[in-house]
Amino acid sequence: MYLHFRFLSLVAFVGAGASIVAATGSSSTCDALCLEVVQNGSSWEIDQHASRDFSFYATPSNFSFDLSPGSLITVEPVTQLLNYSIPSGLSMSRIIYTTNDLNGTTLPTSAYILWPYTPLTTSGHKDQGYPMVAWAHGTSGVLRGCAPSNYRNLQYHFMTPFLLALQGMVVVAPDYAGLGVDTLPNGQKIGHPWLSGPAQANDLANAAIAARKAFPDLLTADGPFVAMGHSQGGGATWAFAEKQVKEPISGYKGTVAIAPTTRTFDHLKDAFSNITEPWAQVIIAGQPKLISAVTAAFPSYNYSGLTPVSYDRWFNVLKPLDGCLPTDSLAFTNVTVDELAVPNWYDAPEVQEYAKLAENGRKKFKGPLLIVSGEADIVVPLDTVESAVDDTCKMLKDEHWNESLELVTYSAMDHFPSIQASQMKWLPWIKDQLTGAPPPRPGCFKSAVTGIRTNDTVQTATPNFLEGWASAEENEITRLLAYNPLTGL
Ligand SMILES: *[C@@H]1O[C@H](CO)[C@@H](O)[C@H](O)[C@H]1NC(C)=O
Numbered sequence: 260m261y262l263h264f265r266f267l268s269l270v271a272f273v274g275a276g277a278s279i280v281a282a283t284g285s286s287s288t289c290d291a292l293c294l295e296v297v298q299n300g301s302s303w304e305i306d307q308h309a310s311r312d313f314s315f316y317a318t319p320s321n322f323s324f325d326l327s328p329g330s331l332i333t334v335e336p337v338t339q340l341l342n343y344s345i346p347s348g349l350s351m352s353r354i355i356y357t358t359n360d361l362n363g364t365t366l367p368t369s370a371y372i373l374w375p376y377t378p379l380t381t382s383g384h385k386d387q388g389y390p391m392v393a394w395a396h397g398t399s400g401v402l403r404g405c406a407p408s409n410y411r412n413l414q415y416h417f418m419t420p421f422l423l424a425l426q427g428m429v430v431v432a433p434d435y436a437g438l439g440v441d442t443l444p445n446g447q448k449i450g451h452p453w454l455s456g457p458a459q460a461n462d463l464a465n466a467a468i469a470a471r472k473a474f475p476d477l478l479t480a481d482g483p484f485v486a487m488g489h490s491q492g493g494g495a496t497w498a499f500a501e502k503q504v505k506e507p508i509s510g511y512k513g514t515v516a517i518a519p520t521t522r523t524f525d526h527l528k529d530a531f532s533n534i535t536e537p538w539a540q541v542i543i544a545g546q547p548k549l550i551s552a553v554t555a556a557f558p559s560y561n562y563s564g565l566t567p568v569s570y571d572r573w574f575n576v577l578k579p580l581d582g583c584l585p586t587d588s589l590a591f592t593n594v595t596v597d598e599l600a601v602p603n604w605y606d607a608p609e610v611q612e613y614a615k616l617a618e619n620g621r622k623k624f625k626g627p628l629l630i631v632s633g634e635a636d637i638v639v640p641l642d643t644v645e646s647a648v649d650d651t652c653k654m655l656k657d658e659h660w661n662e663s664l665e666l667v668t669y670s671a672m673d674h675f676p677s678i679q680a681s682q683m684k685w686l687p688w689i690k691d692q693l694t695g696a697p698p699p700r701p702g703c704f705k706s707a708v709t710g711i712r713t714n715d716t717v718q719t720a721t722p723n724f725l726e727g728w729a730s731a732e733e734n735e736i737t738r739l740l741a742y743n744p745l746t747g748l
């Protein structure tokens with residue numbers, strides 16, 4: 260049977276770059292109509308990019324494996340915002356810095372910093388620096404073009420980064436290793452270990468450390484910060500809370516994880532028990548990206564899980580387009596479940612090893628930890644989140660951790676709607692932690708919020724209020740001024 264690709268795999272819609280011509284003709288399985296579908300998706304993606312010029316993400320020649328994680332390589336103090344849709348009052352910077360992979364190997368990567376107009380007041384301590392939210396994004400894709408710092412709307416726009424900065428918080432947001440900067444000075448490619456909470460937690464921690472080094476007047480070495488993420492980024496922040504146990508970063512005040520991934524490979528195996536379930540189709544469609552992720556961590560695995568058909572789509576359709584969501588789903592148009600991945604590919608030893616290294620949850624963490632889940636989430640279903648919470652809570656009680664873990668679920672909300680539905684919970688929660696309110700009580704707490712009129716709201720597994728981009732030529736005021744500058748508003 261065919262998968263229904265209207266369900267885009269784990270998270271947000273965003274973009275790629277590069278030559279459309281390159282893909283045409285070289286695929287043996289994607290015909291002219293198929294290529295047109297993919298190219299249309301790719302054109303849409305490219306239009307979401309702030310710039311088609313990726314020179315900011317070029318291999319930094321002075322990168323060295325000897326640099327410690329969290330070292331600064333390049334600072335762009337002021338990002339030119341002409342082609343971004345950043346709200347007025349806010350400003351932006353980008354950095355290239357070092358992170359470390361699952362093996363501890365140092366790698367170069369990038370992050371953006373979104374600055375508020377004026378900071379949220381934090382208990383009167385001016386010398387503490389501005390309050391920060393370390394933001395971990397959900398899936399954008401696994402290739403170079405998928406760095407949120409080059410999306411006009413930073414991928415999550417008013418759902419999180421714009422909102423947080425408008426509310427007075429500095430947003431420090433890693434692109435993640437392999438996205439943006441994708442090549443080492445020796446020519447070796449940097450793969451993206453997709454849905455590996457601990458690897459993305461390294462990227463998040465090192466971004467916060469490097470951002471403080473880049474802007475020491477604004478972000479002091481022990482200024483207050485909270486980690487927050489969604490989907491892949493929820494897994495990253497949960498892992499970040501775990502990383503705080505052994506490698507604490509000064510100023511840490513807590514973690515928010517919305518729709519966090521936990522044990523992705525178990526979830527994938529469950530999906531094969533009924534592949535027509537909408538949630539099963541989402542994770543099944545994600546297999547090529549998972550196969551690429553395993554190869555990023557274990558190069559010798561070398562995409563072994565791809566079939567001849569999916570190998571052709573990955574290397575001859577998707578890669579030449581440098582495609583991200585949604586192109587990386589469209590590139591597999593009309594590929595059957597049997598053609599998408601080798602049966603039981605996840606039983607290979609490298610995959611099992613990756614699954615173990617990549618998971619988060621069911622480990623000691625430093626809280627407070629607020630977890631949010633939509634009860635109708637088909638991308639990261641509530642039962643996957645709740646079982647990880649229950650197991651972690653059992654450990655918390657049995658081992659007397661003295662930490663706070665709260666799970667709040669939202670009726671009838673899917674993967675992105677849960678971010679909006681829960682805003683009334685997490686926004687004040689974050690501000691409380693940053694401004695020195697008493698921390699939540701130790702222990703485990705669960706509650707369910709029931710929305711009103713939920714049958715009448717927009718439900719979607721993909722981001723809803725996506726912004727369209729109006730070029731200067733399409734802009735109504737620009738046109739008015741061009742016709743008659745004197746009557747221009
Ligand atoms: C996918 O397959 C269906 C059914 O065979 C066909 O109608 C459709 O044109 C195909 N789509 C593309 C983009 O090839």
Ligand SMILES: *[C@@H]1O[C@H](CO)[C@@H](O)[C@H](O)[C@H]1NC(C)=O
Pocket residue numbers: 292295296299
């Ligand atoms: C691709 O986009 C063009 C222009 O918007 C449109 O006319 C065409 O129908 C699209 N093709 C497919 C296969 O969706």
Ligand SMILES: *[C@@H]1O[C@H](CO)[C@@H](O)[C@H](O)[C@H]1NC(C)=O
Pocket residue numbers: 309310311339341342
């Ligand atoms: C903004 O976009 C335009 C049109 O795509 C492009 O020509 C220009 O170089 C971009 N500016 C920057 C600063 O990237």
Ligand SMILES: *[C@@H]1O[C@H](CO)[C@@H](O)[C@H](O)[C@H]1NC(C)=O
Pocket residue numbers: 319321331332333334
């Ligand atoms: C790397 O080079 C850039 C300019 O190309 C420079 O600004 C930066 O300080 C250098 N970083 C290190 C760690 O040497």
Ligand SMILES: *[C@@H]1O[C@H](CO)[C@@H](O)[C@H](O)[C@H]1NC(C)=O
Pocket residue numbers: 533534535536537
């Ligand atoms: C499989 O899932 C579909 C769609 O949710 C459902 O209609 C069907 O009953 C399920 N089949 C089994 C055997 O559970």
Ligand SMILES: *[C@@H]1O[C@H](CO)[C@@H](O)[C@H](O)[C@H]1NC(C)=O
Pocket residue numbers: 360361362556557558616
């Ligand atoms: C760690 O490094 C070893 C030796 O270089 C390599 O074989 C292995 O694939 C790496 N593992 C991960 C998870 O990066």
Ligand SMILES: *[C@@H]1O[C@H](CO)[C@@H](O)[C@H](O)[C@H]1NC(C)=O
Pocket residue numbers: 558559561
């Ligand atoms: C991976 O497999 C491809 C095709 O099967 C082969 O050409 C390539 O050399 C392999 N790469 C590595 C690193 O083993």
Ligand SMILES: *[C@@H]1O[C@H](CO)[C@@H](O)[C@H](O)[C@H]1NC(C)=O
Pocket residue numbers: 661698699700701
């Ligand atoms: C437990 O944590 C709270 C803060 O959340 C602290 O006030 C209390 O002293 C801690 N108790 C123990 C036994 O460490």
Ligand SMILES: *[C@@H]1O[C@H](CO)[C@@H](O)[C@H](O)[C@H]1NC(C)=O
Pocket residue numbers: 714
């Ligand atoms: C919402 O829709 C469901 C299923 O379509 C229906 O059973 C339920 O009664 C509706 N609830 C309200 C309040 O209309």
